Amino acid sequence: MSFDREKATKKAKEMLLDGETLDEIKDNTRLRQKDVRRIQKEITKHF
Secondary structure, three states: OOOOHHHHHHHHHHHHHHOOOHHHHHHHHOOOHHHHHHHHHHHHHOO
């Protein structure tokens, strides 16, 4: 089973917009905290 970073990033964005916690996102997407924070920063730029 390979890790697809694009799918994980897309899923993390959806979860962040839905209000999921950082721990839930890390568990479901297997992304590092650093990556999730970067995605979160990208999203908040748009608002």
